[in-house]
Amino acid sequence: MSDYDILVIGSGPAGHRAAIQAAKRGKRVGLIERKPRIGGAGLQTGTIPSKALREIAYSATMGASHGMRNVYPNITRQHNFLSESVRQKDIVIDKQESVFLSQLMRNGVALIPGEAGFSDVHTLRIKTPHGEELYIQADKFILATGSRPRRPADVPFDKERVLDSTSILHMQELPKTLTIVGGGVIACEFATIYASLGVEVTMVDSHAKILDFLCADVSGNLATSMQHMGIEFCMNESIQSISRQGDKVILQCKKSSIESDCLLYALGRIPNTDGLGLQNMGIQCQKRGWIKTNKHYQTNVPHIYAVGDLIGAPALAATGMEQGRIAALHACDSDEAITSSHLPMAIYTIPEVAWVGDTCTQLDEQGSNYVSGFGYYRETARGQIIGDSNGMLKLLVDSNTRKLLGVHIVGESASELVHIGQMVMNLHGTVDDLIRHVFNYPTLAECYKIAALHCSSQLKRGRQN
Template sequence: MAHYDMLVIGTGPAGQKAAVQAAKLGKKVGVIERNEVVGGVCINTGTIPSKSLREAVLYLSGFRQRSLYGAGYRLKQTITIEDLAVRSQHVIRNEIRIVQNQMARNRVEMIFGTAGFVDPHRLRIHHAAGAVEHTADFIVIAVGTEPARPAHIPFDDRHIIDTDGLLTLNHVPTSIVIVGGGVIGTEYASILATLGVPVTLIDKRPRLLEFVDAEIIAALQRQMKDIGVTLYHNEEVVGIQKAANGDITVTLQQARPVTTTTLMYAIGRVGATRWLNLEQAGLAADSRGRLTVNEHFQTPVPHIYAAGDIIGFPALASTSMQQGRHASCHAFGQPDRTDTALLPYGIYSIPEISMVGRNEEELTAAKVPFATGIARYREIARGQLIGDETGMLKLIFHRQTREVLGVHAIGEGATELIHIGQAVMAYHGKIDYFVDTVFNYPTLAECYKVAALDGINQLPRPWTPHP
C-alpha cells in the first residue's frame, strides 16, 4: 500500500492532464489504467482512430481533388480495411508512446488494473497478479465512457456493432445502416459514404445535430446526400432481424424496411463507472453513468473530482484536457480559470463543421438583435486551390454594438479556422476588426473579411467604422 497526494483513475485526455498538472506542482501522483495501454477511448477507440480513418478515406478516395479532376477521381480504386488500418495503427502507436513518455518525464507512477473505491480515500486495484490498495488525499475520476448497448439490440460485433466496432471489422462493409444521427453517427455516415459504401442514417429527430446552426446543418445534409447518404428523419427502429446469410432487415416505424449487411447502433454513450463501487465513496452516477460536479469539477464528496466525458456535455478531448488541469489546480490551491462560454466545437464529418458562440436560433429565442455575414469558399481563392467550393463561414454579430456573437463554419479546415473568431470573441471584438484587418492571401482566413463585409453591408446606412 502507498499513499499519494493524488490518484487519477483513467489515462484519457482528462486523466493525463490532471496527473501531469499535479506532478508539475511537485505532488506525488499515481494514474490507474484498467486497459493494457494508456490513452483511454480518445487514443484507442474514439477520437484518434476515427479521425485517422477519416484522413485515410479522404486521401485514398481522392475526395479532396474531385472538384478539380472530376467526380469519378480516386487515388486507389479498391480500398481495403488493411489500407485504412495502416494509418490508424501508426498514429495510435505514436500517441501511446507520447503519453507514456509524458508520464515518465513527470514521474507519474503508472498502475495497471481495475480500480474500485473501498472508502472515500482508498482504492483497491485488481490486476492479473491479485489486488493492491492505495490511498490519496485527492482522487480524480476520469474513466470516460463506453458505447450504449441496450439489451434488446442483438449485437454480434460482426454484423451488428456499436460505435467502437467499426474499427475492429475485418472488411469494409458492403452497405451499412447507422441508427442515431448524433456526432459519432454523422461522422461515420459521411466517412463511409465518401469511401463508396451505401449508407442509411436513421434518426428520430427532425434534423441532424440540433445544437448546430440550422444553416450549417442544411449545407451538411445537402452534401451528405450528394455523396450517397440516405437520411431518415423523425423515424425510429422498431425491429431488427438477421437472416442466415448475415443480411439484416431493419424495420422502421413509418418507412419501408431497409436491408443491409452491417448495422451500427450509435445512440449515445454511458459512463464507464460500473467497476468503481461509487457507493463506497458516497457517490452515485445518474441513469447514463455520469457524475455531477461543480464549476471546479468537484463531486459532492469535495476531495473527489471528476473530469472528461464522465461528466457529460460537451464531452470533447479538448474540454476534457482543460477540465483535468483545472481539477488539479483547484485541489492544490492554484489559480485556474476555464472559459466555458467560448468552447469551440469540432465535428469531423465530411465536410467538417466547427462553431463557437451562439447560433441564430439561440439569439432569436433570447430576443437579441443580430445580423449575419457569410463567405463561401467558392468566392475565396484558397477554396478554389484546395478544391472545396461548397464550404462556408458565417459570422453573427449584434446589430447595435457590432460585437461578434458567434462563428460557424463548414468545409475543409473549419476546425482550424474557427480559432480566429474565438480569439476575437474572447476580447469582445467587433465585426469591424475583420473589415480592418489584412489577412494572408490566398488563405481561408480571408473568409472572415468577406463575411464581415457581407454582414456590414446589410446594416442600415450610413454606417461608420468603430472608433
C-alpha cells in the first residue's frame, strides 16, 4: 500500500488548490514544498507581493485624489515609500500564508518540507532541510513547481542595480531612473508602479508595441496612459549588452545606449523542473521546457499530472488554481464537468487591463461576423467622480446570434468588471441581456449597458467589422 493516494509537489496557487481539492474527495494527500515558507511564487515572490506593491503605490500617489491616502497612512513621501511598502507587503504575505496553512490543516493535507525528485514511477526521493533522505510512495502525482525569471548568463544580475522580477521587490530606495527590458505583462506592471512614484522609466523591447497580444485599441489606450505617466518607449530595438559602470547600468542597443540607476530584465520565465527527474520518467516537454499535458492536465505518463506555470501560458495564478482543481478531480476519478473555456485574464498595470474571450484579431482570423461596441468611463458619473476619463470597455458581439464573443477593458477596476462579461458569456447570454440588466448608479459597470447599446445600434444598421 502506498504512503499517499496523491502527492503534490509545490505549494503555490496551483499545488495548494490541487491538494485541498483531492483531500476534500477523501484522498490521503501530501504536499511537498522545498522552500521554508509555503505559497510559491504566487504568494512569496510574484503575484501577491507585486500586486500589494501596486496597490500601495496607487493609494499613495494616483489614489490620493480619490481620498485613499488613509489606506496606507505611513506612506506619505516617496523617500520612505519602499521601506514602508516592503513592511506592508510582508504583512499581507504573512496573513495570506496563515490562511493557506489553516486551509491545509483543516482539510487534513500533510505538509512535507523538502526537495523532491522521482526515484521510480511511484516513489519520490525527498531531501529534507536537515539533509536527510526520505522515500515516499504514492499512487498519483501532481507537479506544481512553478517557474522563475529567465536569467541569461550574459546579463550581470546583482540584486542591487541589475534586477529580475523577484529581486526588484526587495529594493530599499527608489531609483531616479529605471530601464526595463521587455514589453510584456511583468514589464508593464512594474513600469507603471515605478512611474507612478516619479521614477523616470524607459521600456526597451524588440516588438513594435507593448502587449501585442491584446486588441490594438486596448494596448494603445494603455500605452497612451503610460506615456502620460512619463514612460518612454524604445520599441523595435535590439539589445546588444548590459553592463555596470560604477553606480550606473548601461544598456547598449543597436540604435542607442541607455544609462540608468537600475535595470529590470523582464524577458520571460522558465519552468522549475530541475531535479524532478522528468527525463528518467519519460515525461514529454515542449521546446522551452514546459511540460506537455492533455485537457485533464495529465502528462504522457498517466498517473502524473502537471499544472500552473509548469505547463506554460497563460501562467496566471487564477488559471493555475483552476488547473489544479481539474487535475485533482481527474486524479480522484471524478467525472465532474470541466470548467468553461471562458477564463478571465487581468494585467495589474496602472490602469488595469482585463479581458475574456476572443480579440478582434482572433475573430478576423476565424472569419467571424461581429460588431464592436464601446463604453467609456467618461460617459458614466462614476468615471467622472473618480477622474478616470480614459477608461474604456469594449464588447465584441456576434452579428447573427447577438452573443458576446469578447470583453476587453482598460481602466480602474478592470480586473473586477470583467467578471460580469465572463458570466454572461458562460451562460451563453446576448447583448440584449446587458441592455435589459439594471446596473447600480453611479458605477463603472454601466459601461456594459453603454457598450451594449452601441452594439445594438450597429446591428440595427447592419454594420459589422
